[in-house]
Amino acid sequence: MGRAQPSESEEGPSGIMQSAAQPQMRAAVVVRYGSADVVHITDVARPTPRKDEVLVRVIAAAVTSADARIRAARFPKGFAPFARLIFGIRRPRRTVLGSCVSGVIEAVGANVTAFKPGDEVCGMTGIKMGAHAEFVAVSAARIVRKPSEVTHDQAAGVLFGGTTALFFLRDKASVGPGMSVLVNGASGAIGTNAVQLAKHFGATVTAVTSSANADLVTSLGADRLIDYNTVGLDGVTERFDVVLDTVGNMTIPAGRRLLTERGVLLLAVATPPETLRARGHVKAGTSPERATDFEFLLQLVADGALTVVLDQAVPLHDIADAHRRVDSGRKKGNIVVNP
Numbered sequence: 001m002g003r004a005q006p007s008e009s010e011e012g013p014s015g016i017m018q019s020a021a022q023p024q025m026r027a028a029v030v031v032r033y034g035s036a037d038v039v040h041i042t043d044v045a046r047p048t049p050r051k052d053e054v055l056v057r058v059i060a061a062a063v064t065s066a067d068a069r070i071r072a073a074r075f076p077k078g079f080a081p082f083a084r085l086i087f088g089i090r091r092p093r094r095t096v097l098g099s100c101v102s103g104v105i106e107a108v109g110a111n112v113t114a115f116k117p118g119d120e121v122c123g124m125t126g127i128k129m130g131a132h133a134e135f136v137a138v139s140a141a142r143i144v145r146k147p148s149e150v151t152h153d154q155a156a157g158v159l160f161g162g163t164t165a166l167f168f169l170r171d172k173a174s175v176g177p178g179m180s181v182l183v184n185g186a187s188g189a190i191g192t193n194a195v196q197l198a199k200h201f202g203a204t205v206t207a208v209t210s211s212a213n214a215d216l217v218t219s220l221g222a223d224r225l226i227d228y229n230t231v232g233l234d235g236v237t238e239r240f241d242v243v244l245d246t247v248g249n250m251t252i253p254a255g256r257r258l259l260t261e262r263g264v265l266l267l268a269v270a271t272p273p274e275t276l277r278a279r280g281h282v283k284a285g286t287s288p289e290r291a292t293d294f295e296f297l298l299q300l301v302a303d304g305a306l307t308v309v310l311d312q313a314v315p316l317h318d319i320a321d322a323h324r325r326v327d328s329g330r331k332k333g334n335i336v337v338n339p
């Protein structure tokens with residue numbers, strides 16, 4: 001804990017140049033790569049929204065596998081040099097992590113007409129991050145109104161895994177009625193959304209999970225479970241129209257073996273060689289952050305058709321514990337922090 005003294009023209013948490021006169025806010029700051037212990041709560045300058053941005057008072061922000069990866073510089077095999085160019089070569093370029101936010105608009109930039117102070121909104125801040133703080137400045141194009149039926153915790157929780165599951169299942173594999181889908185890693189942020197979205201689109205879902213999460217995954221609608229500790233992927237004899245790997249332990253040949261003749265293999269985690277080989281019926285890629293997808297997911301949550309699984313909702317000052325939980329690899333669904 002401590003109080004950072006911003007100097008004239010210091011770069012703020014969202015990358016905006018700040019002046020010493022700006023009001024302060026509490027934020028979870030990561031100034032070097034490392035374990036969860038490197039995350040510190042401190043005071044930093046509150047960002048000022050640019051003309052196309054809004055300033056959101058954060059009510060809930062997700063702590064995701066991406067936040068933990070960036071904090072630890074633990075990038076997928078082979079991606080480290082490229083990732084460090086983006087996120088910072090020696091230390092994190094953005095010192096306040098967090099890209100999924102729900103909260104209330106505090107102020108709007110000069111060009112923003114779609115939102116006004118007091119509106120309840122949620123969205124994703126992209127590579128700019130900055131949501132692990134009391135306030136975050138975010139482009140108005142990256143937020144949507146939060147339906148009143150959806151809590152801030154649910155809204156912040158659903159976006160990361162929900163947009164990724166939607167991108168792979170709907171956009172890359174056109175999952176629809178009558179199709180069979182295998183979800184490897186069904187209890188994580190992507191997996192809990194993927195199981196439910198595949199069912200929503202009319203598919204039959206087989207979920208690969210541990211016995212510890214069997215009840216959870218069944219409650220989300222999975223038709224069949226495979227316990228990875230007893231059967232394992234090698235022991236699976238069925239064939240599927242779609243196989244989604246959210247864990248990163250499935251090679252392309254192993255995934256192909258599970259496909260029907262025209263089946264599609266979706267790799268949410270892929271090495272650079274796998275990404276290069278991902279064509280035809282093998283698909284990889286990075287899910288985009290689209291406002292229309294946020295609205296689609298939020299409406300499902302509002303309608304009771306999509307459950308947001310929350311592993312924990314903790315105060316911002318306990319965010320290091322949230323990072324530890326993500327690092328454990330045992331997180332069920334999503335974790336949010338409340339500033």
Ligand SMILES: NC(=O)c1ccc[n+]([C@@H]2O[C@H](COP(=O)([O-])OP(=O)(O)OC[C@H]3O[C@@H](n4cnc5c(N)ncnc54)[C@H](OP(=O)(O)O)[C@@H]3O)[C@@H](O)[C@H]2O)c1
Pocket residue numbers: 064065066069160161164184185186187188189190191208209210211212213228246247248249267268269285286287326329330331332333
């Ligand atoms: N391509 C993209 O656009 C994109 C977007 C977002 C994330 N990602 C990547 O996708 C991966 C998953 O992200 P996430 O946020 O969903 O992860 P997560 O929530 O941290 O996943 C944790 C879950 O994985 C389960 N798990 C661990 N090992 C498993 C195994 N061998 N088999 C089955 N389940 C297993 C755990 O359940 P148990 O306790 O039962 O083991 C736990 O519930 C990350 O590597 C992330 O970087 C990619």
